[in-house]
Amino acid sequence: MSTLTKNHIGRKISRIRELRDMKQEALALAMGTNQQTVSAIENSETIDEEKLIEVAKALGVTVEAIKNFSDEAAINYFNTFNESPNNYFGLTSCTFNPLDKLMETVDENKKLYERLLQAEKEKVKFLENLLKEK
Known part of the structure; x- marks a missing residue:
């Protein structure tokens, strides 16, 4: 992830939404707005705090999770489930x-x-x- 992308809050929101298998329309519905507004948010490099709180609530994450999100951290998180050979999908045998x-x-x-x-x-x-x- 480039330095430009690391601080682009809209792209972080977009990635979290995609990881949650949510379409822009679904996020818009959860926020009580329309798809065009969500698209504008995801294209914005910065977002005011009130809107960020609203987006975080709709995505089911914290504001800090959005601010600190990185693809590398998400990949590392999911890779921890594969550390034990007897541990599939986070379940113990x-x-x-x-x-x-x-x-x-x-x-x-x-x-x-x-x-x-x-x-x-x-x-x-x-x-x-x-x-x-x-």
């Missing part, structure tokens, strides 16, 4: 097999059911004994 955990749960439920069934059998036997005694 499972250290256990979910099916094994499911089967453990099924086995636990089966044991609990068997204990409950045994307790019911003992209760029936106890009640039968009480009836025989009377």
